[in-house]
Amino acid sequence: xxxxxxxxxxxxxxxxxTLAGSLATGIYFKHRIERFVKGGPPPIKVVLMKKLSHKxxxxxxxxxxxxxxxxxxxxxLLDLRRKRRPELDKLFHNSFGLIREKLNSEQxxxxxxxxxxxxxxxxxxxxxxxxxx
Numbered sequence: 001x002x003x004x005x006x007x008x009x010x011x012x013x014x015x016x017x018t019l020a021g022s023l024a025t026g027i028y029f030k031h032r033i034e035r036f037v038k039g040g041p042p043p044i045k046v047v048l049m050k051k052l053s054h055k056x057x058x059x060x061x062x063x064x065x066x067x068x069x070x071x072x073x074x075x076x077l078l079d080l081r082r083k084r085r086p087e088l089d090k091l092f093h094n095s096f097g098l099i100r101e102k103l104n105s106e107q108x109x110x111x112x113x114x115x116x117x118x119x120x121x122x123x124x125x126x127x128x129x130x131x132x133x
Contacts, residue, residue, distance in 0.1 A: 044077065045070040 048070050053063060096115060104112055 043074050045074045 030087060045067065049063070049067055052066060056062075058066065096111075100108055100111055
């Protein structure tokens with residue numbers, strides 16, 4: 001009877017561990033999917049506001065005023081990203097083209113697969129038709 005209790009205990013611990021791991025993984029992926037759907041990491045306004053409120057013990061008036069300033073910062077950062085995006089895309093495209101020139105045919109094939117995998121990870125990104133190589 002004691003051996004049966006030991007085995008039941010081991011199985012229960014294993015099952016509870018599996019259940020806890022599954023639950024934690026589900027919560028983690030739910031958070032990641034929500035972040036992905038919203039278009040990336042949480043807005044800087046939210047992150048900084050949370051940290052400042054916690055560390056500085058802000059009054060309600062300070063919180064409102066600082067939140068407004070952070071909202072303006074966030075809007076300016078988004079605008080800057082939109083303006084610079086074509087330059088960044090061109091820079092990556094040119095650099096990847098130079099890398100590709102240094103590779104043999106098998107490496108080029110794998111490199112192209114890696115680039116495609118990276119493109120799939122960023123579905124909201126505007127895609128330009130591929131030039132040359």
